[in-house]
Amino acid sequence: MGGIKAVILVGGPSKGTRFRPLSLDDVPKLLFPIAGRPMIYHHIEACSKVKGITEVILLGFFPENQLAAFIDATSKELNVPIRYINEVKVLGTAGGLSRYRDQILSGSPDYVFILHSDICCSFPMQSLLEFHIKHGKTCTIMGMTVEKKEYANQYGCLIRDESTNELLHYAEKPETFVSDCINCGVYCITPAFFDTMAKTSNELQLSMQNVSLEYPEILKKGVEQGRLRLEQDIFVPLAGSGSIVVYPYTGFWRQIKNAGSPVYCQELYLNHYAKTKPEALSKGENITGNVIIHPSATVDPTSKIGPNVYIGPNVKIGKGVRVLNSIILDETEVKDRACILYSIIGWRSEIGFWARIEGIPNYTPFLYSQDKRKGITIFGAGAQANGEIIVSNCIVMPHKQLDRNYNNEIIL
Ligand code: GDD
Numbered sequence: 146m147g148g149i150k151a152v153i154l155v156g157g158p159s160k161g162t163r164f165r166p167l168s169l170d171d172v173p174k175l176l177f178p179i180a181g182r183p184m185i186y187h188h189i190e191a192c193s194k195v196k197g198i199t200e201v202i203l204l205g206f207f208p209e210n211q212l213a214a215f216i217d218a219t220s221k222e223l224n225v226p227i228r229y230i231n232e233v234k235v236l237g238t239a240g241g242l243s244r245y246r247d248q249i250l251s252g253s254p255d256y257v258f259i260l261h262s263d264i265c266c267s268f269p270m271q272s273l274l275e276f277h278i279k280h281g282k283t284c285t286i287m288g289m290t291v292e293k294k295e296y297a298n299q300y301g302c303l304i305r306d307e308s309t310n311e312l313l314h315y316a317e318k319p320e321t322f323v324s325d326c327i328n329c330g331v332y333c334i335t336p337a338f339f340d341t342m343a344k345t346s347n348e349l350q351l352s353m354q355n356v357s358l359e360y361p362e363i364l365k366k367g368v369e370q371g372r373l374r375l376e377q378d379i380f381v382p383l384a385g386s387g388s389i390v391v392y393p394y395t396g397f398w399r400q401i402k403n404a405g406s407p408v409y410c411q412e413l414y415l416n417h418y419a420k421t422k423p424e425a426l427s428k429g430e431n432i433t434g435n436v437i438i439h440p441s442a443t444v445d446p447t448s449k450i451g452p453n454v455y456i457g458p459n460v461k462i463g464k465g466v467r468v469l470n471s472i473i474l475d476e477t478e479v480k481d482r483a484c485i486l487y488s489i490i491g492w493r494s495e496i497g498f499w500a501r502i503e504g505i506p507n508y509t510p511f512l513y514s515q516d517k518r519k520g521i522t523i524f525g526a527g528a529q530a531n532g533e534i535i536v537s538n539c540i541v542m543p544h545k546q547l548d549r550n551y552n553n554e555i556i557l
Contacts, residue, residue, distance in 0.1 A: 148199035151192040151258040152249055153185055154238055155205035166525030166542050167404045167491060173211050175262050179407045180414035181437040181455045183215055188260050191268030193223040199252055201225055204241045206232045237372030239342055239379050246339050261330030265410035266398040267417055273333050273392050280390045283338040287331035288391040289398055294325050301328030301376050305391040312389040315380040329398055341388060345379050405521030408470055408487060412453040488522040497532030504538055
């Protein structure tokens with residue numbers, strides 16, 4: 146049959162702790178709206194546009210019923226079959242691929258994309274595929290040069306041959322600087338790479354019995370936990386063997402790790418929309434910059450909205466309200482003259498008259514380990530801020546009612 150398949154590694158709920166309080170409302174992290182669409186909608190949309198795509202597989206360990214409605218609606222909207230494969234137990238980034246190999250390769254696809262779910266980028270799938278076909282090796286890793294060298298060791302680091310792009314060395318989150326080219330978590334493979342993974346995994350099992358081999362310490366952890374990791378267990382030993390090539394990506398890219406990330410990632414997607422599908426953005430005299438307002442929301446014309454704002458279904462925005470760099474979720478009410486900056490306001494919340502809710506612009510938590518500020522202010526579902534209070538850099542648990550000012554706190 147041939148064609149192309151895509152596998153999105155969606156992980157599972159145990160990974161959602163950094164996403165609190167937004168994952169407390171029964172919406173799994175991967176369905177949290179970014180630029181008005183569930184986080185993994187963007188991945189699926191990009192894959193659906195590739196000529197010859199036959200199926201998108203979500204591979205993870207979420208309860209099936211949490212994803213069923215999304216899968217059904219998105220499959221119909223984007224006209225691509227979507228299937229969920231439940232790993233049941235955590236198998237690692239390569240473990241599930243190996244275990245469900247037959248299901249992934251059913252229909253004999255010519256190529257398979259593998260994507261991490263917790264990233265935001267332009268997903269240049271067609272260009273990645275063409276690059277992969279052209280070099281003819283079995284695996285392509287999308288790599289990118291980080292803006293500052295200090296960021297690199299948070300990721301998988303790649304050393305490649307500058308002229309051929311072949312991967313020469315791979316280090317997963319190394320302690321010291323290795324390279325400023327990082328693994329973006331987007332891959333294209335040829336089915337033969339499943340055999341390479343199986344062979345490498347077998348060699349790994351053998352090496353565990355022979356401590357004199359080169360990588361025993363780093364390999365130990367994954368094997369002991371019964372996981373097979375694409376990064377440490379497959380890419381590390383295969384680097385330099387000529388089977389992996391790095392696709393040099395130069396577009397926008399960011400991880401979606403904590404609950405504040407959607408605001409920064411939304412900005413990247415909205416900027417991208419302005420260039421690629423401006424019709425997705427809302428227009429109006431009170432709108433400035435890139436904004437999406439759901440058609441069912443009521444926004445008073447005297448408010449000022451944007452840039453980088455999403456206003457969800459049935460939200461009510463009162464007179465003279467200011468919203469900037471924020472996400473306001475379904476059925477929330479923002480009363481007159483309130484001001485919301487760098488914040489995420491969860492479902493069915495209420496922001497009182499003249500209240501000011503604010504976070505920190507461009508906060509990058511890992512760069513400020515001594516920095517105790519909380520970054521984006523986040524209101525869990527059903528939280529309420531009374532009128533005339535100021536809440537800055539706080540995380541507010543669902544259903545809390547705030548009646549005084551708060552600064553840099555987790556409000557339980
Ligand atoms: N199905 C499944 N099973 N998915 C998993 C599993 C698993 O056992 N473990 C992780 N994932 C998914 C996560 O949901 C996420 O989408 C992706 O795989 C990455 O997993 P993480 O474990 O969160 O890794 P990381 O983000 O710290 O680092 C990885 O991604 C970086 C790019 O974002 C590495 O691959 C780095 O090298 C890379 O730079």
